[in-house]
């Protein structure tokens with residue numbers, strides 16, 4: 001096929017969504033992925049749980065690991081008050097290029113910093129580059145085998161503090177067993193599993209919310 005799936009997702013947004021209207025961007029992507037082609041956005045069902053956690057935390061600084069086409073970036077950014085922002089890391093430059101355009105179409109570019117690179121390389125530079133003290137909310141949605149090492153890296157870099165909330169996608173499918181074991185057994189985290197389904201399917205999946213209790 002000439003175009004990539006992310007390019008076809010962007011086209012669906014440009015055809016169906018209204019510039020400056022984040023909800024119409026979300027609706028356009030969900031419709032395309034439910035009725036045309038599956039894609040690895042967090043989706044509408046888990047997205048509603050993400051929304052409720054963002055509203056509960058009302059974060060000032062958010063880190064998202066794994067941007068893909070920017071669907072969850074838009075979901076998060078649309079709920080942030082003025083002055084709050086989400087830093088989102090994307091490894092794949094083609095995904096990043098599409099995500100920038102999706103975020104721009106939604107009109108939320110002022111609340112988003114998209115960084116291209118691997119989580120393990122970028123996290124140690126967060127404080128220096130972005131003047132971040134610590135994150136209020138981290139949405140883990142990147143390579144599943146990186147959830148645990150990157151959580152430990154965030155702890156070591158002092159980017160997680162008492163009260164920081166980690167919200168992890170895909171803890172069942174594709175699954176992040178070592179991460180789950182860590183946050184559920186560590187005395188320094190309070191964890192809760194939100195049972196749901198893999199985006200646009202009937203397969204089980206869910207989000208794990210873990211609150212850091214401090215050292």
Ligand SMILES: Cc1cc(-c2n[nH]c(CCNC(=O)c3cc(-c4ccc(F)cc4)cc(O)c3O)n2)ccn1
Nearest residue numbers: 040066067068089090091117118119141142143174
């Ligand atoms: C190292 C690093 C990495 C990144 C990074 N950027 N973008 C990503 C995407 C990662 N996401 C997924 O792989 C993913 C997969 C599925 C899935 C696939 C196939 C199935 F059959 C069932 C489920 C479902 C999902 O919901 C997912 O999120 N990683 C960014 C920075 N640094």
Ligand SMILES: [Mg+2]
Nearest residue numbers: 042141169170
């Ligand atoms: Mg995911």
